[in-house]
Amino acid sequence: MVGQVYANAVRRVLVTSIDTLNANKQYYVLKPDKDFQRERKLPFDTTVNILLQMENRSLQTELLNYYNHDPDVPTKSAFCQQRKKLRAEAMAALFFSFTREIISLDRPKTTKEGYLVLACDGSDINLPYNPNDIETYHQNANKRGYNQIHLNALYDIYNGIYVDIVLEPDRKSHERDAFIKMVDRYDLPYPAIFLADRGYEGYNVFAHLLSSGQKFVIRLKAPNSNGILSAYDVDVLRDEHGEFDCEISTILTHRQTNEIKADRDTYTFVPRDHLDYFAEATEFPLDLRVVCVKIADGIYEYLATNLGDDEFPLDRMKELYHARWGIETSFRDLKYTIDVVHFHGRKRQYVEQEVWARLTVYNFCEAITRHTIVAKKSYAKHDVQINFATATNICKAFLRRCDDDEINVCRLIGRFLCPVRPGRTARRNLTPKSAKSFLYRAA
DSSP, X not given: OOHHHHHHHHHHHHHHHHHHHHHTGGGSBSOTTTTTOSOOSSOHHHHHHHHHHOXXXXXXXXXXXXXTXXXXXXXXXXXXXXXXXXOHHHHHHHHHHHHHHHHHHSOOOOOTTSOEEEEEEEEEXXXXXXXXXXXXXXXXXXXXXXXXXXXXXXXETTTTEEEEEEEEEGGGOOHHHHHHHHHHTOOOSSOEEEEEOGGGOOHHHHHHHHHTTOEEEEEEOOTTTTXXXXXXXXXXXXXXXXXXXXXXXXXXXXXXXXXHHTOTTTEEEOOGGGOGGGGTOSEEEEEEEEEEEEEETTEEEEEEEOSOTTTSOHHHHHHHHHTTHHHHHHHHHHHHTTTTTOOSOSSHHHHHHHHHHHHHHHHHHHHHHHTSOOOOOTTOSSEEEEOHHHHHHXXXXXXXXSOTTSOOHHHHHTTOEEEEOTTOOOOOOOOOOOOOOGGGGOO
């Protein structure tokens, strides 16, 4: 399914997901026997639709645009009273329902072996300043503090959509635990390879992946650091290029008997509370394939995996892990193209509503964009790709329309292309950014 037919199907899926949410709204409001029971200008489904279509304008402007400047447009106060009744879990349920359905619309892109490639990473989202929210507030020395929530994401590299999300207050966030949670509840009908950076290295993570039968590639810390490889003499295994491909085996245990202490080649001590499986057993056998790949002169990456060396030799491993960068660029698009930096409320409940709404819109836009056929012009010097910022604008306009035939979204998206210039690099700009003040919209 391609082109306009697919775009229409994606929009119908989103509309159906909203209708299903509306039919079960009693599970997603604060007072089920009271909230959204009376006939008002802003019923449950309309409130959800407004949250989906918000951008970076003032709240009153958002309402005027949604109602096409109708004189009977609801006031800001009316909207705030309605969204106050809505739990953030409502928008989360919409995200998961819609995402699951669009994955089933068409067979997703996979590796040649049939695997989805799912990258896990996290990103902080700045909130409006609120020192009373102790779960998100950080105090700076001699400066005004700041508030953040942490977005843990599982991102489908080849299909460009987020398949799972764990949203946590920043002061209570734990990326490895969130990764484990997403791995344990993964139930899509396609085998997957989970990719993660070295911050996710940990015996408990490996135990969950191996026990659930999932394939993975996780970057390890260098052997001269305090990571898992520091216990092994892997430098002797390097070839003339400095690379290696080996197997390491150990038995994880929380016991410290004299026998175990004397046999460190066989056993690795892990505190009882660092491995979930110690609740049922005293030992957990761990077998990993560890590879070292050269990415530049004197620069190496160390990867732990359970993929076979026949299907995934060193070159494939390097290519596979390099694909993880897709989740980093997706965070950039999510924040600055889909606008997860502009919010229309200070309460965390309101911010979380909008974060889940923007994630849904991101998947909506990416699903349509990835199914748009792009043809390189015969006179073009470079390969081309879709301009995602322009495509997002078009997809949002398409979402607001009611008639499938009003806009040929794929043809329009295909007109706005950017050249692909491989090999370009730039230093990452790590300057701190805060949540956008409400005053920027005063004009």
